[in-house]
Amino acid sequence: MSLKKEYLVISIMCAFLSFFLVKTFGNQVYSYDIGESTSVKKIQELMNQLEKLENSKEELLERLQKLEAKISDHEAVIAENIYKGEEIQKQLFEARVLAGLTDIQGPGVEIILNDRKKDNIMPGEMYSITDFIVHDSDLLEVINELKAAGAEAIGINGVRILGNSRISCGGPTINVGDDQRFAPPFVIHAIGDPDALAGYFQRADSIYHILTFYGLEFSIKKLDNVRIPRYYGEVDFKYAKPVKED
Numbered sequence: 001m002s003l004k005k006e007y008l009v010i011s012i013m014c015a016f017l018s019f020f021l022v023k024t025f026g027n028q029v030y031s032y033d034i035g036e037s038t039s040v041k042k043i044q045e046l047m048n049q050l051e052k053l054e055n056s057k058e059e060l061l062e063r064l065q066k067l068e069a070k071i072s073d074h075e076a077v078i079a080e081n082i083y084k085g086e087e088i089q090k091q092l093f094e095a096r097v098l099a100g101l102t103d104i105q106g107p108g109v110e111i112i113l114n115d116r117k118k119d120n121i122m123p124g125e126m127y128s129i130t131d132f133i134v135h136d137s138d139l140l141e142v143i144n145e146l147k148a149a150g151a152e153a154i155g156i157n158g159v160r161i162l163g164n165s166r167i168s169c170g171g172p173t174i175n176v177g178d179d180q181r182f183a184p185p186f187v188i189h190a191i192g193d194p195d196a197l198a199g200y201f202q203r204a205d206s207i208y209h210i211l212t213f214y215g216l217e218f219s220i221k222k223l224d225n226v227r228i229p230r231y232y233g234e235v236d237f238k239y240a241k242p243v244k245e246d
Contacts, residue, residue: 097153100160100231104153106191108226109198111142114185114217131214134184136169138216139176141207142188143167149200151190153228157182160231178233185217194222 076089096102116132143161146154154161159177161167166175173181190197198220201208211218 099235100153100162103227103230104191105225105227106152107194107224108151108189108191109194110221110223110226111188111190112185112217112219113138113142113188113211116215116217132216134174134186134216136167136174138207138211139167139174139186145200145207146188146190146192146197149192149197151192151197153191155189155228157187158229160229162231189226189228191226191228198222
C-alpha cells in the first residue's frame, strides 16, 4: 500500500472513531428516579452515580479530542503530499467552522440578557409580568440580529448555535440546542467585527430597544478575544444528499 493510501485509510478510521464517540457523548442522558421518598443514603448513591457519569463524560471528551488531533495531523500530511497544502487546510478549517465541529476564537462581543429585577417593578406599572422576563422569541431575535450583523459563530451559555439549533420555551427555562435547558441570565458570545456587531443593536427597530424599554437587562461588551466551543452532539443528514455532477 502506498504512503498516500495509508494516510487516507488512517484518517478515515480516525474520523469514524471520532463520530461514534461524539454520538455516544451526545446521547448521554442523566436521569434519576428518586421515587416517593428520598433518604440520605439514596441521595449519596445518586451523587456517586452523578460523579461517575461526569468522570465518564470527561474521559470520552479526552478520547474525542485525541482522535480529532490525530485526524488533523493526518489531514495535514495528506494535504502536504497530495494537494496544495495551505489551500486544502484552509478549506478543511472553513468546513469545520461551518459545521460547528471545532473550537474557535476571535474578536467579537459578549451579550448578557436577563430578566428585569423584581425590586425594580413598580406596583402601578400597567404591564404584564411576562413583559419583564426573557422569552425564547427574544433570544431568537438577538441571534438573528447577530447573524445579520455578520457574526461568524455564536454560542449561548457555552452551547454552539448551528443553523438547525433549537431555541424554544421550556416553562421557566429556555431549551437551547439538543437537550440543554437554561434559566436567565443568558450569556451570548459572537465572533465577528466588534463594532459592527455592537452597532447593529443601535438601530431604531432593534430588539435591544424593546427589551430595555421594559426594563430587562441587556448589556453588550466588545472583546478582543471570544472563545466559542465546538458543537457536541449527533449530526445526521437523513434526507439531504450531495448533488452529483453530470
